[in-house]
Amino acid sequence: MSEGQKRKPNRYQAIIQVVFDRHYEIGIKEFEFDRSEFKDIALHLGIELPDNLGDLPYSFRYRNELPAKIRETAEPGMEWLIKGAGRARYRFQQVKLNRIIPREELITIKIPDATPEIIGAYALNDEQALLAKVRYNRLIDIFMGVTAYSLQNHLRTTVKKIGQIEIDEIYVGIDRNGRQYVIPVQAKGGNDKHGSVQTGQDIACCAEKFPNLICRAVSAQFMTRGRIAMFELMLNDDEIFVVSEKHYQLVPAQSITESDLSIYHAMSD
Secondary structure (H helix, E strand, O other), X not given: OOHHHHHHHHHXXXXXXXHHHHHOOOOOOEEEEEOOHHXXXXXXXXXXXXXXXOHHHHHHHHOOOOOHHHHOOOOOOEEEEEEEOOOOEEEEEEEEOXXXXXXXXXXXXXXXXXXXXXXXXXXXXXXXXXHHHHHHOOHHHHHHOOEEEEEEEEEEEEEOOOEEEXXXXXXXXXXXXXXXEEXXXXXXXXXXXXXXXXXHHHHHHHHHXXXXXXXXEEEEEEOHHHEEEXXXXXXXXXXEEEEEEEEEEEEOHHHOOHHHHHHHHHOOO
């Protein structure tokens, strides 16, 4: 990691802390702020302004924890999130604290690995590798019980009252009764967190862009020993819930034993 990369989170934390201090009052649960505030704050602090202003709130929405001084102001059982509130506008909001963590007690289902070896050799990061493994092994089809097709990955678009968003990958699918689905997929590395912000904006995007399709939001995450956790998620009053969770491991076909198959035959959803 370069020195510039090491400094970036500290710079982001300093700016977002000042934004919070400017607007927060004891007892309030939410407030909005504008991206243009970053310029004045950076000048006041005497630090270099990020080239991409949008990356600052993005980092706290999806990658990094907010500064401890901000987190400590949340009420018990609650946490602060940053949500989109329109073009170049954002909203700090307290929501119920909820961490989605793969359950280690779940059985791991072995799947014959159909990932081309060259993909594994040249994938540039965990997210890219995970999306490729999900796609080539048809894990969306297997997990969701529908026939699904990748429509686009890294879809950048705008959603009313939210602003610009990015969906890691989006699928469309159909089931045996002819019902059609749109399936937004989040890809998470081992230390990344599943968040209500991304789930909520993915669902909002699908409702706006694909109003006639049934939206089912999915998150995939790398686990230890090469396993992949798959979650179907839903939102209710800004709280994230797990509808279904399965764990898969991609292996050579010959390593799936008769004992494994007997276990799978006995399983029921």
